[in-house]
Amino acid sequence: xxxxxxxxxxxxxxxxxxxxxxxxxxxxxxxxxxxxxxxxxxxxxxxxxxxxxxxxxxxxxxxxxxxxxxxxxxxxxxxxxxxxxxxxxxxxxxxxxxxxxxxxxxxxxxxxxxxxxxxxxxxxxxxxxxxxxxxxxx
Amino acid sequence: xxxxxxxxxxxxxxxxxxxxxxxxxxxxxxxxxxxxxxxxxxxxxxxxxxxxxxxxxxxxxxxxxxxxxxxxxxxxxxxxxxxx
Numbered sequence: 759x760x761x762x763x764x765x766x767x768x769x770x771x772x773x774x775x776x777x778x779x780x781x782x783x784x785x786x787x788x789x790x791x792x793x794x795x796x797x798x799x800x801x802x803x804x805x806x807x808x809x810x811x812x813x814x815x816x817x818x819x820x821x822x823x824x825x826x827x828x829x830x831x832x833x834x835x836x837x838x839x840x841x842x843x844x845x846x847x848x849x850x851x852x853x854x855x856x857x858x859x860x861x862x863x864x865x866x867x868x869x870x871x872x873x874x875x876x877x878x879x880x881x882x883x884x885x886x887x888x889x890x891x892x893x894x895x896x
Numbered sequence: 897x898x899x900x901x902x903x904x905x906x907x908x909x910x911x912x913x914x915x916x917x918x919x920x921x922x923x924x925x926x927x928x929x930x931x932x933x934x935x936x937x938x939x940x941x942x943x944x945x946x947x948x949x950x951x952x953x954x955x956x957x958x959x960x961x962x963x964x965x966x967x968x969x970x971x972x973x974x975x976x977x978x979x980x
Contacts, residue, residue, distance in 0.1 A: 843957055847944040863955070873952065886948045888957070 761788045761795070763827060764834070775823035786820065788827055795828035796859040803852055812850040814885075817876060818842065821887035824860040825872035829891055832862065837870055837891035848884035855879050868893055898954050902980075908973040911950060915969060918946040928970040947972075956980060 765771045766778075774783040786797045799820060807813040822839055829837045850856055857877050864871035869890055876885040898910050908928065916923035919935050919942060926935075932943060947963050950956075950972065956979035966972050 845944070845948045845951065847948055848941045883945050883948060886952065888952075 759789065761790055761827075761831060763788070764830060773823075775819060776827065784816075784820070784823075786823060788824065790831075791859070794859045794861050795824055795831065796857055797824050798855055798857050800855045801852060806852050810852050812852055812856075814844070814846055814850075817846075817850050817885055818844050818887065820858050821860070821874040821876065821885070822889060824858045825874050825887070825889050826891065828860045828862065828872060829870050833870075833893070836894040838894055840869070840890050840892050842887060842889035845886045846884075847886070848878070848882065850876065850884055851878075856884070863888070904973065904977055907954075907977055907980075908969065910953060911973045911976060912969050914949045914953060915946055915972075918942055918949060926969060928973075929968045931967050932969070932972075933967060950976060954980060 763776060771777045772780045772783070774780060776786045777783050778785055784799065786799065788795050788797045797820065801812050801816065805812055805816045821844070822842055826837060826839065856879070858874050860872055860874040862870060863873050869892060872889050872891065874887040875883055878884050898907070902910070912923050912926055915932060916926055919932070919938050921935060932938060944963070947958060951958055954976050956976060958975055958979055962975040966975055
């Protein structure tokens with residue numbers, strides 16, 4: 759079942775990654791499975807770098823979005839990305855379904871670590887991300 | 897997760913297990929000096945997938961110079977040990 763993000767009813771919710779009413783955004787939706795939060799995407803040519811290949815920056819954005827929303831759902835408050843590292847492994851193809859699954863890896867009073875894996879329709883890992891987030895006061 | 901207190905032998909065993917799983921070969925068929933890119937069925941994507949698994953397992957970020965410079969389990973284990 760799709761997870762309801764805390765700001766879904768705000769009129770000014772225009773997040774490029776997950777706002778349903780941003781016509782230029784990705785409109786990602788999320789589901790929970792155990793400790794993980796995941797989303798699926800299948801992007802068109804507007805999001806490519808080389809022909810037929812989803813731009814690596816877009817892939818990173820989806821990883822960041824999934825990890826960040828996982829933290830929000832766990833903690834109830836936003837957290838901001840302070841650093842993120844990508845490991846690109848294979849090709850994320852335009853027009854094919856992919857999944858990003860995020861999990862938390864560490865937590866301190868100020869910082870939270872998370873990881874995300876991007877897999878293709880066969881379940882093969884095509885990219886992975888690790889990131890650190892700073893807890894926001896509100 | 898594997899930790900920085902692991903001995904070099906434990907690191908090597910863990911690396912060997914991940915390599916065997918990703919390349920779908922028996923662990924005991926892999927010696928420390930096996931050329932990973934020479935294993936049947938191995939390709940550059942599988943090697944990167946293996947590196948990603950190893951980075952996650954040991955919670956390290958390997959430098960690309962190391963990733964593309966290593967070719968054996970012994971060499972991978974060595975860069976992991978230095979990164980811990």
